[in-house]
Amino acid sequence: MWKTESRGIARAEEAVKQFLPPCQIKCPINEDIQRTNVLISLLPDDPNLAKEGIIQISDYLYNKNPFFNICGYICGLCELECNYKARGGAVRRRLLKRFLSDCYTDYLKQKEEFSIVKDKENVAIIGGGPGGLMCAYVLSKKGYRVTVFESSNRLGGALWLIPFYRLPEEVLKTTVDNLVRVAGIDVKFGAKLGEGKLTIERLKNEGYKAVFLAKGTPYPRVLTFDGEVVEGQDLSGVMYGHTLLYEVSHGNIGPNYFKGKKLIVIGGGNVAFDVARTAKRLGGDVTVVCLESEDKSSRDGIPADEEEISAAWEEGLKIIYSRGVKKIIGEHGKFKGIDCPKCTSVFDEKGFNPKFDCSECIDLQGDLLIITVGQVVDRAFLQREGLVDERGRLVVDPFTLQSLRKEQVFIGGDVRRIGFMVEAMKEGMVAADSIERYLRGLDMREGRKRDYEGYGLPLRKSYKPETEVVWIPPEKRMHFQLFERGLTLEEARAEAKRCITCGPCVSCKACISIGFEKSLYPVEVDRERCSGCGICVYACNYNAAHLIDTEGRILSATDMFKCKSCGMCVVACPSDARRLVEDDTEQRIAKVVASL
Amino acid sequence: MGSYEPKLVCFSCKFGWGYLNDEDALAKQIKNWVPIICSGKVDSSHILNAFRQGADGVLILGCRGGDCHYQDGNYEAKKRVYLLHKILESYGIEKERLRIELSIDPEGSRIPQLVKEMSDRIAKLGPVKKIGERAKTAAVV
Numbered sequence: 001m002w003k004t005e006s007r008g009i010a011r012a013e014e015a016v017k018q019f020l021p022p023c024q025i026k027c028p029i030n031e032d033i034q035r036t037n038v039l040i041s042l043l044p045d046d047p048n049l050a051k052e053g054i055i056q057i058s059d060y061l062y063n064k065n066p067f068f069n070i071c072g073y074i075c076g077l078c079e080l081e082c083n084y085k086a087r088g089g090a091v092r093r094r095l096l097k098r099f100l101s102d103c104y105t106d107y108l109k110q111k112e113e114f115s116i117v118k119d120k121e122n123v124a125i126i127g128g129g130p131g132g133l134m135c136a137y138v139l140s141k142k143g144y145r146v147t148v149f150e151s152s153n154r155l156g157g158a159l160w161l162i163p164f165y166r167l168p169e170e171v172l173k174t175t176v177d178n179l180v181r182v183a184g185i186d187v188k189f190g191a192k193l194g195e196g197k198l199t200i201e202r203l204k205n206e207g208y209k210a211v212f213l214a215k216g217t218p219y220p221r222v223l224t225f226d227g228e229v230v231e232g233q234d235l236s237g238v239m240y241g242h243t244l245l246y247e248v249s250h251g252n253i254g255p256n257y258f259k260g261k262k263l264i265v266i267g268g269g270n271v272a273f274d275v276a277r278t279a280k281r282l283g284g285d286v287t288v289v290c291l292e293s294e295d296k297s298s299r300d301g302i303p304a305d306e307e308e309i310s311a312a313w314e315e316g317l318k319i320i321y322s323r324g325v326k327k328i329i330g331e332h333g334k335f336k337g338i339d340c341p342k343c344t345s346v347f348d349e350k351g352f353n354p355k356f357d358c359s360e361c362i363d364l365q366g367d368l369l370i371i372t373v374g375q376v377v378d379r380a381f382l383q384r385e386g387l388v389d390e391r392g393r394l395v396v397d398p399f400t401l402q403s404l405r406k407e408q409v410f411i412g413g414d415v416r417r418i419g420f421m422v423e424a425m426k427e428g429m430v431a432a433d434s435i436e437r438y439l440r441g442l443d444m445r446e447g448r449k450r451d452y453e454g455y456g457l458p459l460r461k462s463y464k465p466e467t468e469v470v471w472i473p474p475e476k477r478m479h480f481q482l483f484e485r486g487l488t489l490e491e492a493r494a495e496a497k498r499c500i501t502c503g504p505c506v507s508c509k510a511c512i513s514i515g516f517e518k519s520l521y522p523v524e525v526d527r528e529r530c531s532g533c534g535i536c537v538y539a540c541n542y543n544a545a546h547l548i549d550t551e552g553r554i555l556s557a558t559d560m561f562k563c564k565s566c567g568m569c570v571v572a573c574p575s576d577a578r579r580l581v582e583d584d585t586e587q588r589i590a591k592v593v594a595s596l
Numbered sequence: 597m598g599s600y601e602p603k604l605v606c607f608s609c610k611f612g613w614g615y616l617n618d619e620d621a622l623a624k625q626i627k628n629w630v631p632i633i634c635s636g637k638v639d640s641s642h643i644l645n646a647f648r649q650g651a652d653g654v655l656i657l658g659c660r661g662g663d664c665h666y667q668d669g670n671y672e673a674k675k676r677v678y679l680l681h682k683i684l685e686s687y688g689i690e691k692e693r694l695r696i697e698l699s700i701d702p703e704g705s706r707i708p709q710l711v712k713e714m715s716d717r718i719a720k721l722g723p724v725k726k727i728g729e730r731a732k733t734a735a736v737v
């Protein structure tokens with residue numbers, strides 16, 4: 001069984017200007033997708049040995065991304081840009097990571113703590129969600145003494161609002177609890193900044209030299225129509241989706257809570273669908289009403305993921321598209337129904353600005369109304385701390401995430417801009433880098449901007465079809481257990497093998513990490529021998545070999561960023577003009593042949 | 597003839613053959629074995645040279661069709677073997693002496709076995725005449 005090495009020559013390199021596989025560019029934290037796909041494809045059959053391999057691969061991922069077990073359930077942004085999409089389906093990277101996670105989550109509980117010498121400044125992290133924890137993780141590994149101030153009694157932030165049928169409670173809890181343990185991060189629970197005496201000023205006085213504010217969006221957005229708050233949101237029977245998800249995740253809502261009830265869920269985002277599918281699992285008869293149209297490709301298309309919509313549809317939810325809510329109707333203080341005019345357009349040049357045709361209205365009756373139209377930040381707190389401008393917007397440098405009002409404060413995650421989990425994680429990483437620069441007195445910007453360029457699909461004779469994702473049939477999944485089946489070892493290996501490793505070698509080095517190759521040999525062209533025939537161009541599957549015109553002569557050359565050192569051009573060259581520098585294959589062959 | 601043991605050169609792709617095993621341990625079991633990063637990297641001249649230097653056979657083990665880490669190296673190797681068969685026959689070298697197998701064996705335990713099987717078949721053909729000598733004999737005739 002191989003052993004992976006990630007130091008020295010086997011370290012995947014970072015550069016200011018860099019080629020990467022498109023999946024790694026799409027991933028906000030540029031995870032080493034290609035490298036780990038190659039290693040998964042080389043896992044052994046024997047389950048115990050495979051486990052050893054999985055832990056090696058996972059430890060490598062964990063070093064950069066301590067949330068990867070969670071990504072394996074809920075992310076998959078990388079798949080959107082996979083080159084294989086055009087050839088039968090993206091490589092199922094999310095499921096591959098879930099495959100690792102299925103084994104690694106258990107291992108995490110006994111993972112040894114990092115040995116870190118904590119000899120740097122105290123840093124306060126406000127909010128224990130993915131953004132805050134990521135920042136804490138990076139800084140703690142660098143030797144900063146980090147304390148996370150979490151307002152609730154558990155870490156994970158908005159991740160707790162993801163229903164357990166998508167992200168199991170055990171995976172989430174194990175990941176966040178062990179993250180702070182392994183990285184040696186202090187956590188103060190029930191510590192709500194802005195309440196009582198806990199202020200940024202006080203943190204400063206207590207010796208925290210920098211603060212990362214990642215408080216997220218703790219409040220639900222209220223329903224509006226034509227710029228006005230729709231009345232009746234205080235009626236009995238009207239609630240916010242957030243509240244429901246929060247209570248369900250705390251186990252405060254029993255099964256069949258909504259049995260026999262007719263529910264209307266307002267909203268067209270992923271959270272609205274989480275709410276609707278949760279309500280359905282609690283026995284309700286659920287109808288989703290959203291402003292957006294069914295056509296996802298249009299400007300006014302529904303923002304929820306295709307998978308969410310089809311899953312909801314399978315589970316028997318009704319979806320009413322292109323409808324707004326003009327009025328909430330109540331009777332004796334109790335919710336009765338809503339008045340829904342047709343929405344003719346959602347976005348215009350200025351952005352979100354819905355238009356309605358009130359002559360075409362429908363009445364919807366129900367027992368409960370659940371509003372899930374977004375989340376908002378704690379504006380009053382930000383104002384009190386003086387972090388916003390006169391229009392109430394955060395004053396922060398979007399590149400460094402440094403507050404322009406208080407230099408020791410850095411702001412990121414949902415509180416700055418609502419996004420995916422991994423986007424908040426990215427902001428945590430950016431903030432950690434900024435805090436390090438700020439505290440070390442370094443330039444805040446120099447050398448940080450990276451320029452990535454993607455790779456196209458390499459040429460090959462045949463492409464393989466994608467692995468099917470298996471969901472438990474809808475009639476059997478009306479519970480809060482996972483509804484998606486994970487990959488088996490064999491399936492994972494086959495799926496990882498599908499990855500055509502379209503990215504460059506320098507950012508991967510899987511082969512070097514397990515000793516297949518000693519280094520990435522550059523191709524050298526002998527200018528005297530090269531006839532410029534172009535056979536190497538034909539032989540190269542990566543568009544690396546190409547012809548150049550030098551001093552009136554056509555010669556072949558190799559783009560070292562695209563070259564994989566496979567030696568295909570060397571073999572193809574009829575004039576023996578190409579060789580791989582420092583590659584010992586020729587000598588090894590010569591030695592064997594000479595000994596005959 | 598009875599004690600004749602054919603000399604076989606074996607190339608094997610690292611992504612398909614023996615990657616879970618210790619290379620040195622395997623090398624003790626397989627004579628004249630050259631693990632190589634991709635079967636597509638085995639040049640025609642490597643093969644012809646082996647025959648010239650007295651190899652009685654050459655076995656190339658590539659990864660499974662469609663599995664090549666470098667897209668189509670195994671396919672290229674297969675094409676090359678097909679063309680070389682024609683050339684070898686023109687030298688009077690039986691095409692059975694050059695063989696390619698595209699498959700997967702992470703443990704590499706099948707490699708010695710495949711080498712043995714091929715050796716047994718070649719033993720029946722007898723030793724190969726070196727390419728140069730054949731040419732000389734042909735010229736004399």
